[in-house]
Amino acid sequence: MSNEIELMTGTTVGIKAKDGVVLAAEKRVSYGFYLMSKSGKKVYPITNRVGIASSGVLADIQTITKVIRANIANMEIEMKRPVSVRATAKLLSIILFQNKYMPYIAETMVGGIDDEGPKLFILDSWGSLIEDDFAALGNGARTAIGLIETGYTSSITVKEAKELAIRAIKEAIARDPTSGDGIDTLTITSSGYSEDSIKL
Numbered sequence: 001m002s003n004e005i006e007l008m009t010g011t012t013v014g015i016k017a018k019d020g021v022v023l024a025a026e027k028r029v030s031y032g033f034y035l036m037s038k039s040g041k042k043v044y045p046i047t048n049r050v051g052i053a054s055s056g057v058l059a060d061i062q063t064i065t066k067v068i069r070a071n072i073a074n075m076e077i078e079m080k081r082p083v084s085v086r087a088t089a090k091l092l093s094i095i096l097f098q099n100k101y102m103p104y105i106a107e108t109m110v111g112g113i114d115d116e117g118p119k120l121f122i123l124d125s126w127g128s129l130i131e132d133d134f135a136a137l138g139n140g141a142r143t144a145i146g147l148i149e150t151g152y153t154s155s156i157t158v159k160e161a162k163e164l165a166i167r168a169i170k171e172a173i174a175r176d177p178t179s180g181d182g183i184d185t186l187t188i189t190s191s192g193y194s195e196d197s198i199k200l
Helices: 001-008 058-079 085-098 139-153 158-175
Strands: 011-019 020-026 029-031 034-037 044-045 048-056 104-112 117-123 127-132 133-139 183-189 192-198
Touching: 011 048, 011 104, 011 117, 011 139, 011 158, 020 044, 020 048, 020 104, 020 139, 020 158, 044 183, 044 192, 048 058, 048 085, 048 183, 058 085, 058 104, 085 104, 085 117, 104 133, 104 139, 104 183, 117 133, 117 158, 133 139, 139 158, 158 183
Parallel strands: none
Antiparallel strands: 011 020, 011 133, 020 183, 029 034, 044 048, 048 104, 104 117, 117 127, 183 192
């Protein structure tokens, strides 16, 4: 258990806005305090209206992304309609729970927008599922969440949420040695998604 906590490196945040969802993560890949890469991607679109962001072991983050993308693509072909954010999060929860004896070492957020509006869900390695308005994961989460809590309102827009997410991760980078080297963001609205990468 203690080894797994040590591997939850980096910082990932998610913020639900009135008109969409913003997911963001820094780019440093480290194991303990050993720097592996400065260009790790931890934020991914799953469909044009759903995305995920994770902290943890990069290989597990990449595997989770591939598995959920394949399952959602298959479900949408069978159902002939888009899969909701909640259904995506529940499916990922089941996948994680099925692997609980050899869990993926990653904490994950699923965010997006559907007919119910913007949604954000948080999952741990064993598939626990929590819906919230905002969250921060990884070693830098304690620093990031404090800044988000002071800046969040229920009327926040995606533009404001993106700015807040970037500020929160920058604050975490300044205090957490396992976070750094840039920020990737994924903004999801009813019009689709957009990705951005910020060099630091």
